[in-house]
Amino acid sequence: MAATSVSNARANRRVGLIAALAAIAMIGVAYASVPLYRLFCQVTGWGGTTQRAVEAPPPVPGKSISVRFDSNTSGGLPWLFRPEKTAVTVPIGGKQLAFYKAVNQSAASVTGTAVFNVSPDEAGKYFMKIECFCFTEQTLKPGESVDMPVTFYIDPAILDDPVARRISEITLSYTFYPVDRSADSGRDAKTSTKG
Structure with a gap:
C-alpha cells in the first residue's frame, strides 16, 4: 500500500512538472511569436x-x-x-x-x-x-x-x-x-x- 502511494506521488509530481514546463514553453512561444512573425514577413514579403x-x-x-x-x-x-x-x-x-x-x-x-x-x-x-x-x-x-x-x-x-x-x-x-x-x-x- 505504501509503495503504491509513493509511486502515485512520483507520478503526480512528474505530471505536475510536465504541465509546468508546458506552461512555461507556451509563455515563451507567445512572447517570441510577434518578433518571429515580423521577421518571417520581412524575409518573405508575406502579408x-x-x-x-x-x-x-x-x-x-x-x-x-x-x-x-x-x-x-x-x-x-x-x-x-x-x-x-x-x-x-x-x-x-x-x-x-x-x-x-x-x-x-x-x-x-x-x-x-x-x-x-x-x-x-x-x-x-x-x-x-x-x-x-x-x-x-x-x-x-x-x-x-x-x-x-x-x-x-x-x-x-x-x-x-x-x-x-x-x-x-x-x-x-x-x-x-x-x-x-x-x-x-x-x-x-x-x-x-x-x-
Whole structure:
C-alpha cells in the first residue's frame, strides 16, 4: 500500500512538472511569436510586408506599374496625415520618391510610429524601400507640419513571378499610431530608483 502511494506521488509530481514546463514553453512561444512573425514577413514579403533595400536597379524599359498611396491615423493620434499624391505610375526597377504630409493638430508635442502594408499581398516581396519615415518614430511639436519621404522601387523580379506579374496596381498604406511614453517613463523611474 505504501509503495503504491509513493509511486502515485512520483507520478503526480512528474505530471505536475510536465504541465509546468508546458506552461512555461507556451509563455515563451507567445512572447517570441510577434518578433518571429515580423521577421518571417520581412524575409518573405508575406502579408504585404515590404522589403528594405540599399540601392535600386536600373528601370526596365517599357514596364511600369501604378502605385496608389493610402494614409490612416489611429483614433488616439491628433495628426492630419495624408499623401502628397494619391497615385503615380512608376517604371519597374526605377527609384522613386514619394511624400506624405503630417500635421500635429494638438497643443502638445506628440510622437507617432507608422506601420505599413502593401496590397495585393503578392506584391509585398517586390516593393523595396530604400528610405522611409516609417523606419523610425516621428515627433511633431504643437502645430508642426512636416513632409515625410519614402524612397522605393518595384523589384524587376516581379516580372518573373507568374502571379505577381499580372498586378497592374499596388497600394502602399500607412497607419500612424501614438507612441506611449508613459510606459517608458514609468520604467525609467523604476530603474533610476533602483540604481
